[in-house]
Amino acid sequence: MYTISKAHLLATAAVLSLIITTFLIFGTQYSTSVAKYALKTSLQTGGCAPPPAEFPMSSSNTTTAWEFEAARDGNNYGLTARQCRAAFPKLFVEIDNSTATRAQNPIRYEELDQIEMADGMVRGMIADGQLYIISYTPQPATFSRAKATLHALHRALAASPDPLPPLEFILTTEDFYLPPPTTTTTASGPPIWSYTKLPHHRHTWLMPDFGYWSWPEVGVGPYGALRARIAALEATLPSFAQKRKQLLWRGSTATNPAVRGTLLKAAQGKSWSSVRTLDWDSTSEPSAGSGSGSGSGKGMPEAFLPMHEHCGYMFLAHTEGRSFSGRGKYLLNCRAVVLSHPLSWREAHHAALVAAPHPEANYVVVEEEGWADLDAKMRWLIDHPEVAERIADEAVRTFRDRYLTPAAEACYWRELVGAYSRVSGFVPVLEGREGVVAFEDWVLGVS
Numbered sequence: 400m401y402t403i404s405k406a407h408l409l410a411t412a413a414v415l416s417l418i419i420t421t422f423l424i425f426g427t428q429y430s431t432s433v434a435k436y437a438l439k440t441s442l443q444t445g446g447c448a449p450p451p452a453e454f455p456m457s458s459s460n461t462t463t464a465w466e467f468e469a470a471r472d473g474n475n476y477g478l479t480a481r482q483c484r485a486a487f488p489k490l491f492v493e494i495d496n497s498t499a500t501r502a503q504n505p506i507r508y509e510e511l512d513q514i515e516m517a518d519g520m521v522r523g524m525i526a527d528g529q530l531y532i533i534s535y536t537p538q539p540a541t542f543s544r545a546k547a548t549l550h551a552l553h554r555a556l557a558a559s560p561d562p563l564p565p566l567e568f569i570l571t572t573e574d575f576y577l578p579p580p581t582t583t584t585t586a587s588g589p590p591i592w593s594y595t596k597l598p599h600h601r602h603t604w605l606m607p608d609f610g611y612w613s614w615p616e617v618g619v620g621p622y623g624a625l626r627a628r629i630a631a632l633e634a635t636l637p638s639f640a641q642k643r644k645q646l647l648w649r650g651s652t653a654t655n656p657a658v659r660g661t662l663l664k665a666a667q668g669k670s671w672s673s674v675r676t677l678d679w680d681s682t683s684e685p686s687a688g689s690g691s692g693s694g695s696g697k698g699m700p701e702a703f704l705p706m707h708e709h710c711g712y713m714f715l716a717h718t719e720g721r722s723f724s725g726r727g728k729y730l731l732n733c734r735a736v737v738l739s740h741p742l743s744w745r746e747a748h749h750a751a752l753v754a755a756p757h758p759e760a761n762y763v764v765v766e767e768e769g770w771a772d773l774d775a776k777m778r779w780l781i782d783h784p785e786v787a788e789r790i791a792d793e794a795v796r797t798f799r800d801r802y803l804t805p806a807a808e809a810c811y812w813r814e815l816v817g818a819y820s821r822v823s824g825f826v827p828v829l830e831g832r833e834g835v836v837a838f839e840d841w842v843l844g845v846s
Contacts, residue, residue: 469800474623476558476809480817483810490802491814492750493605497590498818500601505824506590511569514589515579519572521545523838525816526829528556528563530838541572546842547612548572553838555812563813564820567827568592575722575744576603592815595723595744605747606815610725611808619706619729623805628707629732636711639734639788644781645673646714646738646773649704652676654720658740662718665770671777674716675702709733713787714777717762719744731798734791736780737762740770747811751802753793755786761793 467486472478478486516522519538524531530553535545548570556563570592578588578600588602596603613621636642646666652659659676666674678701706726709715710733717727717739723746730737731748741764742749754764763780765773780787801807829835836845 467801469804473800473804473806475806476554477560478806478810479560480813483814487802487807487810489750490747490807490811493745493747494814494818496601497604498822501590501822505822508825511567514569519545520569521549522569524567524827524829524835525556525563526565526827528559530556531829531835532838532841533835538572543616544572544609547609549838551607551612551808552812555809558809559813563816565826566816566820566823568819570606578602595746597743598745604815604819605745607747607808607811608725610728614725625707625729626732629710632707632710633734639791640784642711642713644713645671646716646777647709647712648674648716649677649702650718655718659718661769662716665773669774671781673712677703710735714738714780728803731794732803734795736787736790737794738765738776740765748802751797755790759793760790761797763790
């Protein structure tokens with residue numbers, strides 16, 4: 400039998416003792432250095448400190464051989480940071496732009512304090528990967544948006560495979576945010592998280608809109624359920640030629656008469672037109688089997704068409720409203736040709752838009768003012784069904800199967816959190832902060 404000598408045991412014990420002592424010394428030094436750094440800076444910033452450089456931003460266990468597959472990864476909320484960048488290279492353009500704007504001008508705690516909390520604004524905090532609500536300015540018209548947006552952010556945080564940095568932020572649930580008139584330059588405006596922005600509003604940080612969670616007010620319902628209904632409907636139309644050869648649009652002209660009103664005029668009396676206006680102030684009782692899937696039981700205007708049924712048409716018109724139009728992402732989920740006027744307002748996925756006649760075009764822009772060339776482009780597309788089908792298929796590959804997947808939305812949220820934190824000049828301190836409520840309690844009305 401093999402025996403261990405006393406000398407061998409003593410030697411082994413000495414080595415282990417040395418390792419443990421070394422770990423304790425260096426571990427204590429690391430903790431002490433971070434604590435002193437936080438304390439020193441908190442005295443200068445009112446209880447806030449810049450993030451330590453050692454904070455990890457992404458995991459390193461992702462191999463370069465991994466490739467995104469829609470069937471396998473499209474509903475995966477937990478892709479790593481490296482997988483997200485590999486899968487969605489065009490998704491983070493606006494985040495990168497905003498980051499570059501603040502790289503030499505870090506976001507300050509006092510800067511957030513100076514922002515007037517308008518109706519529908521939320522001030523929140525992320526600490527130890529958890530979401531907290533500091534304050535919310537009530538706005539009944541957009542309260543469902545606030546809950547939907549924060550639910551989506553909470554989901555992305557909970558699914559993160561990597562540690563997430565702490566930060567404090569302010570978001571708006573309004574259609575857009577414009578800086579106050581006293582702002583000297585739009586590039587140096589308040590760092591608000593918003594659903595959309597104009598190209599020169601580099602201070603604004605784009606976030607995914609509320610519709611990625613649910614939009615019951617217009618009968619859309621949960622985003623995942625809508626995608627399932629679209630897939631089921633298009634399974635009954637395996638051939639692109641089986642779709643209706645018309646341009647579909649339903650909406651109110653009141654929010655943008657210049658664009659939407661002229662679309663109605665340009666499409667009036669055309670054989671290819673199924674363009675109708677909706678009067679949201681005059682709704683009928685909901686019919687059985689209306690197919691909205693929202694569960695709201697709310698009546699809809701005459702000529703209303705459930706969103707997934709839009710995908711039964713070959714051509715879909717997209718128009719902006721007061722700012723962006725939330726229906727754009729839904730239309731791009733269809734195997735259809737989306738025709739749009741030149742867009743003024745940016746959304747997170749817009750960097751992936753490629754206009755015809757590019758070989759990889761995934762939508763069509765009607766360039767002339769007042770949709771003047773709409774009739775010519777519609778007739779050309781109808782006469783060239785192979786081109787129309789190629790554009791529709793490219794929209795599916797680009798958006799439904801990649802940039803508008805639930806996986807892409809979660810990746811965007813976490814990239815936003817990481818980038819915003821890197822240019823924040825402070826770390827929020829949760830302990831002792833009055834009025835802070837965990838998201839889980841806030842959404843239930845527990846204060």
